[in-house]
Amino acid sequence: MKIGAIAGVRARQNLGWVWVSLVIGFIYAPILVVIGASVDPGHYVMNRAYLQFPPQGFTLYWYFHVAPALWRSVLVSVELASAVTVGAVLLGVPAALGLLRGQFPGRNAVAALFRTPLQIPFIVTGVAFLQTFNTVAAASGIALQASFTGLCIAHLFVATPYVVGAAGSALARLSPRLDEAALSLGASRWRTFRRVTLPLITPAVFGGAMFAFLVSFTDVTIALFLTPEDGVTFPVWVYGSIQNDLETSMPAVSSMVFLASGLMIVLLQRLIGMETVLRGGGAKG
Amino acid sequence: MSRTHGNRVFRWGLLTIPPALFCGGLLLFTQLVFLQASFHADEGLGVMTSRFTWANYLEVWHDPDYLESLGLTLRLAGVVVGATLIMAWPAAYLLSRSSPRVAMVVVAAIIAASFVTLPIKTLGMVILFSADGPLMRLLQDLHLISARYRFVGSFFAVAVGYAHLAISFMVTMLFSVFQSIPRRLEEAAAIHGATRLRVLWRVVLPLSLPGTVSATLVLFNLLTGAFVSAALLGGGKVLTVSLLIQRSLILFNEYGMAATLAVVLLLIVLLVNIASVLLVARLTPASQVIA
Amino acid sequence: MRIFVAGVVFLLACLGGALAQTPTQFPDVTLRVATFPGAWAERIRTEIGGPLAEAGIKLEFIAGTSAEFLAKLVASKGQAAPFDVVEIADETYADFRQGGFLKKLDLSHIPNTAKLDPTLYDEYHVANWLSEPGIVYNVDKFDAAGIPAPKRYSDLEDPRLAGRVLVADVTIYVAYYQITALAYENGGSEREPAAGFAALKKIAPHSATGSIGTVAQLLQSGEVWAAIWPAHLAQRLAHDGMNVAVVHPPIEGKRVALARGYVGLVSNSPLQDAAEYYINAILAAKVQQRFHTESGLGPVNSDVQRDAAALAAKDRAGVPFSRLSPDDIANAWWPDYQAINKRDWARQFQRALAD
Numbered sequence: 001m002k003i004g005a006i007a008g009v010r011a012r013q014n015l016g017w018v019w020v021s022l023v024i025g026f027i028y029a030p031i032l033v034v035i036g037a038s039v040d041p042g043h044y045v046m047n048r049a050y051l052q053f054p055p056q057g058f059t060l061y062w063y064f065h066v067a068p069a070l071w072r073s074v075l076v077s078v079e080l081a082s083a084v085t086v087g088a089v090l091l092g093v094p095a096a097l098g099l100l101r102g103q104f105p106g107r108n109a110v111a112a113l114f115r116t117p118l119q120i121p122f123i124v125t126g127v128a129f130l131q132t133f134n135t136v137a138a139a140s141g142i143a144l145q146a147s148f149t150g151l152c153i154a155h156l157f158v159a160t161p162y163v164v165g166a167a168g169s170a171l172a173r174l175s176p177r178l179d180e181a182a183l184s185l186g187a188s189r190w191r192t193f194r195r196v197t198l199p200l201i202t203p204a205v206f207g208g209a210m211f212a213f214l215v216s217f218t219d220v221t222i223a224l225f226l227t228p229e230d231g232v233t234f235p236v237w238v239y240g241s242i243q244n245d246l247e248t249s250m251p252a253v254s255s256m257v258f259l260a261s262g263l264m265i266v267l268l269q270r271l272i273g274m275e276t277v278l279r280g281g282g283a284k285g
Numbered sequence: 286m287s288r289t290h291g292n293r294v295f296r297w298g299l300l301t302i303p304p305a306l307f308c309g310g311l312l313l314f315t316q317l318v319f320l321q322a323s324f325h326a327d328e329g330l331g332v333m334t335s336r337f338t339w340a341n342y343l344e345v346w347h348d349p350d351y352l353e354s355l356g357l358t359l360r361l362a363g364v365v366v367g368a369t370l371i372m373a374w375p376a377a378y379l380l381s382r383s384s385p386r387v388a389m390v391v392v393a394a395i396i397a398a399s400f401v402t403l404p405i406k407t408l409g410m411v412i413l414f415s416a417d418g419p420l421m422r423l424l425q426d427l428h429l430i431s432a433r434y435r436f437v438g439s440f441f442a443v444a445v446g447y448a449h450l451a452i453s454f455m456v457t458m459l460f461s462v463f464q465s466i467p468r469r470l471e472e473a474a475a476i477h478g479a480t481r482l483r484v485l486w487r488v489v490l491p492l493s494l495p496g497t498v499s500a501t502l503v504l505f506n507l508l509t510g511a512f513v514s515a516a517l518l519g520g521g522k523v524l525t526v527s528l529l530i531q532r533s534l535i536l537f538n539e540y541g542m543a544a545t546l547a548v549v550l551l552l553i554v555l556l557v558n559i560a561s562v563l564l565v566a567r568l569t570p571a572s573q574v575i576a
Numbered sequence: 577m578r579i580f581v582a583g584v585v586f587l588l589a590c591l592g593g594a595l596a597q598t599p600t601q602f603p604d605v606t607l608r609v610a611t612f613p614g615a616w617a618e619r620i621r622t623e624i625g626g627p628l629a630e631a632g633i634k635l636e637f638i639a640g641t642s643a644e645f646l647a648k649l650v651a652s653k654g655q656a657a658p659f660d661v662v663e664i665a666d667e668t669y670a671d672f673r674q675g676g677f678l679k680k681l682d683l684s685h686i687p688n689t690a691k692l693d694p695t696l697y698d699e700y701h702v703a704n705w706l707s708e709p710g711i712v713y714n715v716d717k718f719d720a721a722g723i724p725a726p727k728r729y730s731d732l733e734d735p736r737l738a739g740r741v742l743v744a745d746v747t748i749y750v751a752y753y754q755i756t757a758l759a760y761e762n763g764g765s766e767r768e769p770a771a772g773f774a775a776l777k778k779i780a781p782h783s784a785t786g787s788i789g790t791v792a793q794l795l796q797s798g799e800v801w802a803a804i805w806p807a808h809l810a811q812r813l814a815h816d817g818m819n820v821a822v823v824h825p826p827i828e829g830k831r832v833a834l835a836r837g838y839v840g841l842v843s844n845s846p847l848q849d850a851a852e853y854y855i856n857a858i859l860a861a862k863v864q865q866r867f868h869t870e871s872g873l874g875p876v877n878s879d880v881q882r883d884a885a886a887l888a889a890k891d892r893a894g895v896p897f898s899r900l901s902p903d904d905i906a907n908a909w910w911p912d913y914q915a916i917n918k919r920d921w922a923r924q925f926q927r928a929l930a931d
Binding site: 053098117119214220224239266269 | 296297298299300301302303304305307308309311312314315316318319322372373375376379380389391393394395396397398399400401402403404405406407408409410412413448449452453456461465481502503506507509510511512513517526527530531534540543544547548550551554555558
Binding site: 330331350408411412415416417418433435436437438517519520521522524532534535536537538 | 647798
């Protein structure tokens with residue numbers, strides 16, 4: 001290749017990286033503001049009614065003085081998202097296996113069924129589930145509309161498609177010859193699944209599970225309608241606080257959650273190799 | 286493709302039954318309940334008449350405010366999805382073609398960014414894009430934006446909020462789409478003399494089209510139903526359908542009308558989804574599937 | 577002598593021990609209180625959580641706004657009450673009563689109501705905080721633009737203020753105050769608000785919001801120069817060094833607009849006694865003082881009001897932000913909510929706000 005062509009390639013690559021940096025900048029700009037505001041001293045008695053950026057000083061005080069209710073909401077969100085993730089995997093992986101390996105009439109329709117929750121706007125899902133739970137409560141006395149269980153069910157509904165999609169993509173890429181080879185060597189079906197199939201789709205399933213966790217942890221729309229009585233979720237708490245009485249430790253908690261999630265992702269990367277995780281992510285059926 | 290090794294035929298299809306019952310059951314039940322509610326008029330305080338009526342739908346059809354809100358919601362979702370696609374496509378492609386280490390770090394950073402809850406990010410956006418803030422002052426001095434620029438309460442503000450919601454998902458979804466396109470194909474085309482641009486146009490674009498459309502649709506659906514950005518950044522002026530639905534339900538306790546608005550939104554969103562899928566099927570030759 | 581003292585001490589210790597074994601007033605109940613999210617509930621918990629626990633009442637908070645609580649009660653009609661004590665906003669009270677969601681209180685169990693102005697309570701609801709909608713404005717910005725201090729809401733129609741005034745959204749009670757006040761200033765009333773909406777359009781607001789965080793953020797950033805919002809916001813902003821002032825335009829001859837936040841007892845709650853104990857506790861002077869000091873909201877207890885008026889935070893010109901003396905409270909105004917059709921007003925508000 002000529003020197004000019006190489007330089008052209010270099011320039012295009014650099015331009016590409018500038019673009020990526022701009023995108024990252026766009027994504028991170030508000031986060032940096034929040035982190036900056038979290039170290040602002042503010043006032044200890046009459047809290048600031050707004051976020052102060054740039055910060056007028058530096059202190060980690062608010063990182064150590066988080067309102068207990070705010071911590072509780074973070075715990076509720078983590079519990080909820082974890083439950084949803086486990087549920088989504090337990091539902092989604094068998095579903096994907098059945099869809100991709102099974103032979104039954106209406107397979108396409110069932111596949112479409114699992115994609116449908118992603119076609120319903122969250123506001124509609126929230127309203128529909130609220131009214132359904134109210135109806136169930138009026139008819140049977142089982143109150144799901146303001147409960148952890150009810151919200152868990154609604155989140156499962158919208159999160160499972162991600163796992164089905166991820167596992168499905170991974171299974172579609174697997175050659176059936178691998179299974180046949182194992183079986184011809186005398187392995188039982190279960191053993192084949194456990195030792196051959198499962199390890200190969202695990203990274204993709206992790207990717208889908210991570211999306212499921214993210215969707216549940218960050219959801220506000222559905223959680224607003226189905227707020228559990230005994231504990232609001234973290235995003236709903238923050239939203240309510242902004243509406244009514246700004247809690248000064250919020251930026252600090254947000255920053256801590258951000259750091260924790262970053263660490264979690266690094267850990268995942270070490271455990272299973274992020275590259276393969278991301279190869280399988282997304283909700284393509 | 287049932288496995289007939291040994292004497293057992295394993296019916297993989299059976300595994301689908303419990304999840305299908307759960308998801309399908311929920312889907313059917315919830316949609317039926319709220320569909321039914323839309324056919325009853327409200328009497329206030331959550332009470333609905335017992336008569337079946339089309340009154341709610343007629344009211345929506347004849348009310349210019351509702352129709353305007355629907356149009357606004359679709360416009361917002363469309364514009365933001367388009368803008369996010371333009372931002373994310375080159376970035377995701379570049380990341381997928383760079384060293385795995387770098388890609389991992391960047392994508393991990395983008396996912397971590399999504400964990401910062403949107404409500405508090407919007408306060409950050411209010412500070413950044415404030416008319417009197419350093420960034421916007423600069424743009425005003427350069428005459429790139431008008432002196433009457435205001436952030437909160439503008440289409441732009443809600444769009445920015447939506448964009449933050451969408452971009453992380455878009456980048457990671459497109460990243461996995463590009464990951465599934467083997468590099469060998471692009472290298473083969475280059476060896477045969479194709480320029481970079483031609484490789485992108487003739488190899489990458491067609492192969493990534495189904496996945497891109499799928500990701501775009503998922504995000505479009507997400508944005509039509511988003512609530513928080515519009516509530517916090519809309520300033521009472523940008524009334525999306527999600528805000529109208531929430532008000533119907535919480536402020537006025539009109540369950541019938543809330544359901545009706547939700548049904549109308551859902552129908553329109555489904556139409557857009559179906560139309561897009563059909564369009565893509567038209568544009569993609571059948572021989573393009575490479576798993 | 578020493579033996580005698582030891583004996584007395586021993587007897588006193590036994591007595592103390594015996595007293596400590598006394599059963600609590602309430603048999604370990606959990607009182608569910610539906611109130612505002614954010615720092616508000618935490619204040620209540622830290623201030624009266626302890627004394628209430630000693631009496632055997634455990635507090636559990638359910639977060640939300642008054643409208644959301646009403647919606648929850650509507651949805652759970654005929655079933656167990658989702659909470660026992662509920663925060664009732666002025667504009668939702670009529671709906672609460674109409675739906676039959678409130679139970680009559682035995683006011684003899686709430687002796688602290690004696691400290692409240694009679695307009696602030698009745699058998700179904702008792703006020704626990706006050707706010708005073710008015711015009712909060714940035715004095716520096718007004719001075720720099722040469723705009724005189726506003727005296728009435730209609731003064732905000734000044735063309736130099738176009739796009740610089742933040743108004744309250746229909747999702748919050750302040751909206752009803754602003755429209756009604758504008759209507760009265762222009763010859764209308766609650767029943768004929770058209771003049772008020774026309775005036776709102778002339779003000780050409782920056783936007784409308786129901787979130788205090790947004791108002792504070794926009795005033796602080798300077799994008800907005802004035803806001804129609806309760807006075808306690810000004811107190812908090814002044815605390816941070818902003819040069820703000822508040823105007824309380826007189827309406828119908830009254831000196832100050834007053835909004836009241838009430839608490840009430842949910843009709844099928846089994847914990848009436850505990851609820852009344854709780855309500856009495858939050859009316860106590862110390863609690864009311866703390867609410868006032870930390871959030872700026874007005875106290876309902878007239879003892880605290882007297883002190884608050886004397887110690888009231890003032891703007892740089894020496895004018896207090898809030899008018900909290902018992903005399904002011906007795907001379908206060910609020911809209912006639914019975915005459916307001918919310919749906920209709922929301923629609924007209926939307927039109928007035930559109931560019």
